[in-house]
Amino acid sequence: MRLSFFLHLVIGILSWSWAAASTDSQEQIVKDFFDKNSNSNNEGSTHTNNWAVLVCASRYWFNYRHMANALGMYRTVKRLGIPDSNIILMLADDVSCNQRNKFPGSVYFTPDRGVDLYGDNIEVDYRGYEVTVENFIRVLTGRMEPSVPRSKRLLTDERSNVFVYMTGHGGNEFLKFQDNEEISAFDIADAFEQMYQKKRYNEIFFMIDTCQANTMYSKFYSPNILATGSSELGESSYSHANDHDIGVAVIDAYTHYVLEYMENVNKTSHASMQQLFSYIDPVKINSHFGVRTDLFTRSLDNIRLTDFFGGVAQAEIVSRPETDNTNINRIEEEEVLSERNITEAHSRPRLPNQQTISWWSYATSPQYKQLRIWSSLVMLGGLIGLVFSRK
Amino acid sequence: MSSKPQPPSSSPPPNNNFAVAFCALAAARTWLSLTGFSSLLDHNQLVSSPLTAFSNLKEGIFLFNHDIDPYSGGSFRQSPLLLSLFTTILPSSSKPLASLLWTLNDVVGAYTLVQIWRSRQNVTSSRRDTLVAAAYLLNPYLFLPSLALSTSSFENTLMLSAILFACKRKPSQTVFTLSVLVQLSLTSIIMVLPAMLLLITDPHSHLASPQPIQTSLRKLWPLFGEFSLYTIVLILISTVIAGSWTWIPQTWGATLMLPDLTPNTGMWWYFFTEMFDHFRPFFLMVFSVHLLIYVAPVCLKFQYDPLYAAYILLGILGIFKPYPTLSDPGLFVSMIALFPETYQYMRHPIVTLLLHLHAALLMPLFYDLWVVQGAGNANFFYASTLVFACANGAAIVDALWSGLRVAIGETPEGYVVVQE
Numbered sequence: 001m002r003l004s005f006f007l008h009l010v011i012g013i014l015s016w017s018w019a020a021a022s023t024d025s026q027e028q029i030v031k032d033f034f035d036k037n038s039n040s041n042n043e044g045s046t047h048t049n050n051w052a053v054l055v056c057a058s059r060y061w062f063n064y065r066h067m068a069n070a071l072g073m074y075r076t077v078k079r080l081g082i083p084d085s086n087i088i089l090m091l092a093d094d095v096s097c098n099q100r101n102k103f104p105g106s107v108y109f110t111p112d113r114g115v116d117l118y119g120d121n122i123e124v125d126y127r128g129y130e131v132t133v134e135n136f137i138r139v140l141t142g143r144m145e146p147s148v149p150r151s152k153r154l155l156t157d158e159r160s161n162v163f164v165y166m167t168g169h170g171g172n173e174f175l176k177f178q179d180n181e182e183i184s185a186f187d188i189a190d191a192f193e194q195m196y197q198k199k200r201y202n203e204i205f206f207m208i209d210t211c212q213a214n215t216m217y218s219k220f221y222s223p224n225i226l227a228t229g230s231s232e233l234g235e236s237s238y239s240h241a242n243d244h245d246i247g248v249a250v251i252d253a254y255t256h257y258v259l260e261y262m263e264n265v266n267k268t269s270h271a272s273m274q275q276l277f278s279y280i281d282p283v284k285i286n287s288h289f290g291v292r293t294d295l296f297t298r299s300l301d302n303i304r305l306t307d308f309f310g311g312v313a314q315a316e317i318v319s320r321p322e323t324d325n326t327n328i329n330r331i332e333e334e335e336v337l338s339e340r341n342i343t344e345a346h347s348r349p350r351l352p353n354q355q356t357i358s359w360w361s362y363a364t365s366p367q368y369k370q371l372r373i374w375s376s377l378v379m380l381g382g383l384i385g386l387v388f389s390r391k
Numbered sequence: 392m393s394s395k396p397q398p399p400s401s402s403p404p405p406n407n408n409f410a411v412a413f414c415a416l417a418a419a420r421t422w423l424s425l426t427g428f429s430s431l432l433d434h435n436q437l438v439s440s441p442l443t444a445f446s447n448l449k450e451g452i453f454l455f456n457h458d459i460d461p462y463s464g465g466s467f468r469q470s471p472l473l474l475s476l477f478t479t480i481l482p483s484s485s486k487p488l489a490s491l492l493w494t495l496n497d498v499v500g501a502y503t504l505v506q507i508w509r510s511r512q513n514v515t516s517s518r519r520d521t522l523v524a525a526a527y528l529l530n531p532y533l534f535l536p537s538l539a540l541s542t543s544s545f546e547n548t549l550m551l552s553a554i555l556f557a558c559k560r561k562p563s564q565t566v567f568t569l570s571v572l573v574q575l576s577l578t579s580i581i582m583v584l585p586a587m588l589l590l591i592t593d594p595h596s597h598l599a600s601p602q603p604i605q606t607s608l609r610k611l612w613p614l615f616g617e618f619s620l621y622t623i624v625l626i627l628i629s630t631v632i633a634g635s636w637t638w639i640p641q642t643w644g645a646t647l648m649l650p651d652l653t654p655n656t657g658m659w660w661y662f663f664t665e666m667f668d669h670f671r672p673f674f675l676m677v678f679s680v681h682l683l684i685y686v687a688p689v690c691l692k693f694q695y696d697p698l699y700a701a702y703i704l705l706g707i708l709g710i711f712k713p714y715p716t717l718s719d720p721g722l723f724v725s726m727i728a729l730f731p732e733t734y735q736y737m738r739h740p741i742v743t744l745l746l747h748l749h750a751a752l753l754m755p756l757f758y759d760l761w762v763v764q765g766a767g768n769a770n771f772f773y774a775s776t777l778v779f780a781c782a783n784g785a786a787i788v789d790a791l792w793s794g795l796r797v798a799i800g801e802t803p804e805g806y807v808v809v810q811e
Contacts, residue, residue, distance in 0.1 A: 222466075270659055368460070369634070372632060372634065373479055373632060374479065375631065376471075376475055376629075376631045377475055377479060377480075379631075380472065380475075380625075380628055383567070383624060384567070384629075387563045387564055387567040387621075388563075388564060390564075
């Protein structure tokens with residue numbers, strides 16, 4: 001009795017410590033993989049999947065441009081490879097099917113109406129009145145009712161790079177949702193901290209296009225967040241272009257220049273964040289956009305645009321790993337078996353599958369199928385002959 | 392069109408007329424099968440069901456040739472006998488050769504029908520032979536599934552062959568053909584009893600003189616025994632072909648459990664699409680037993696003319712089979728050519744014809760509207776299959792009435808025949 005308890009304890013400790021050691025070595029393998037593929041000073045990306053949360057927080061027809069902002073980002077992000085399953089698109093209103101839309105079913109973001117952002121292949125996850133502060137925070141933190149469908153969840157993990165884009169009407173450390181509530185910079189900062197604690201992101205790129213946008217990212221305190229906003233405290237962000245047929249402004253200036261630069265970027269591009277930010281001219285957008293990099297380890301030159309905007313990740317083809325895994329499994333099995341041997345007086349024999357190969361399984365193996373077919377045809381023919389030879 | 396049997400030694404009508412006409416029909420069918428028209432029917436669900444489709448057959452052959460058990464998935468539900476024949480001797484990869492095989496099968500079926508007609512009339516040839524052959528070869532319900540290379544055509548030929556052997560009083564051959572047929576389609580088991588009754592009596596028309604069956608029913612027992620023996624041997628052969636017993640739940644089990652709810656011309660699929668799982672076993676049992684309950688009454692009623700009982704039961708099979716194609720009611724429609732004595736007593740042939748026309752034109756239309764264009768929904772198509780079932784039902788009811796009415800004969804002036 002005492003001996004069995006002691007042996008249980010020893011085996012438990014051994015297996016736990018061995019497991020702990022093996023996970024460490026697994027971490028080491030992963031770290032080596034990412035280090036191998038990054039450039040010098042280990043400043044490559046370490047993500048394996050990309051997610052995007054695109055929020056348009058304002059409704060009504062005259063906020064057409066906010067919808068177009070979010071849909072333009074959606075289009076870019078999809079074009080660069082993030083699938084719909086990894087995009088949470090929140091649009092507070094439906095301008096494409098608005099009665100005031102002269103081009104129903106379409107949303108344009110340039111006055112020449114060259115590109116239709118709406119089309120027939122978009123997936124809006126949160127629409128209309130579902131776009132609320134509560135839902136946005138629930139999306140970020142992942143704390144939702146079990147009944148919420150998968151398409152509405154942000155299922156990120158430790159190695160996900162998340163691109164969060166928000167647009168609407170905002171002010172000093174707040175963003176207005178749906179004309180009846182607001183989210184503050186503290187809320188978003190706390191949500192990101194929750195994500196950090198729960199290991200729900202590898203790196204976050206936060207972009208916001210509202211008035212006094214830079215105040216929204218001033219309160220972040222979690223690591224690995226790169227943030228950019230369209231205007232400083234006290235400044236407004238301006239729209240870029242009006243369409244005279246639609247009758248309202250169709251795109252905001254900051255987002256317009258971002259999208260314009262992204263048009264030249266494809267999945268294989270190595271363009272960096274620094275190049276994007278250099279492209280945007282504060283004079284042309286009539287506001288001073290800002291970038292917050294203190295929480296981010298990598299420098300802007302080393303961050304590729306596809307790290308956040310696209311669904312591109314590092315991959316390499318390796319040969320089958322040495323039998324570490326098989327060794328692990330076998331050791332585990334032997335431990336379980338030996339444990340069972342101790343607890344029971346007799347050892348149970350292994351399953352007899354591989355021992356007795358009966359003639360039946362022998363005969364049904366594939367190499368005998370021709371033999372089976374022809375022998376059965378001969379039997380059938382014999383039966384037919386027998387039957388038809390009778391009176 | 393008298394129903395008096397002619398003595399067999401009378402001078403036969405010109406036989407070569409029939410031979411020429413038959414060859415012409417066969418040539419026309421061959422030409423039709425070799426045109427590109429058949430490719431239109433490849434994926435049509437009305438002319439082939441999941442149990443009989445040629446694409447499923449090719450899938451099974453492919454899996455078999457690549458050492459994968461064809462019965463492990465849900466795509467191949469044909470009998471192992473067909474699998475063995477098509478992987479070795481019969482053509483499956485070459486479409487023209489396969490079309491020729493199916494046309495040959497139909498020609499054999501038509502000739503069998505003509506022979507059944509001749510044995511019913513007890514002649515070696517008659518003037519109506521060409522009409523009977525044309526009723527089989529030109530029936531669109533039969534040649535469309537044959538063009539689509541659906542194996543239900545083989546089932547029809549086997550059925551007709553079984554009936555022919557029964558007409559010719561060949562017990563072993565009848566019973567063997569029936570057991571091969573049951574291997575291909577489990578629901579044909581309801582035809583065993585009328586075929587055996589036909590064996591022990593005769594195929595001649597006795598509709599005008601109903602009487603209780605004269606021969607002893609004890610003769611049926613050895614026939615049933617032989618049928619069971621052949622069935623067991625064929626099951627064993629099929630198991631050897633398939634390499635395991637998995638073919639039974641995939642083929643016969645599909646008829647009983649209805650795993651595949653692909654829309655077809657039958658009545659089962661829609662019911663079971665909308666049925667809750669809780670009630671599924673009960674209704675599967677109800678639908679299967681429903682087929683069985685017709686055997687005894689029909690055979691009892693037409694015990695003096697078992698060929699007519701077989702005809703009625705084929706019609707019932709055509710309506711209530713789990714996975715029918717157009718060829719099942721098509722066989723019933725073609726076999727109407729065998730019973731000209733009943734034509735004058737049919738009450739509503741025009742209605743039946745129009746219902747058939749209605750259903751035959753609307754079924755493919757609504758199917759296309761629902762599945763291909765997405766403009767309609769399942770209810771359109773299901774309604775047209777209901778009309779089709781009504782058409783077949785009207786035909787069966789009329790056949791029953793006229794078959795029984797023949798016994799009453801001409802009514803004198805002022806009298807009317809009513810049904811109590």
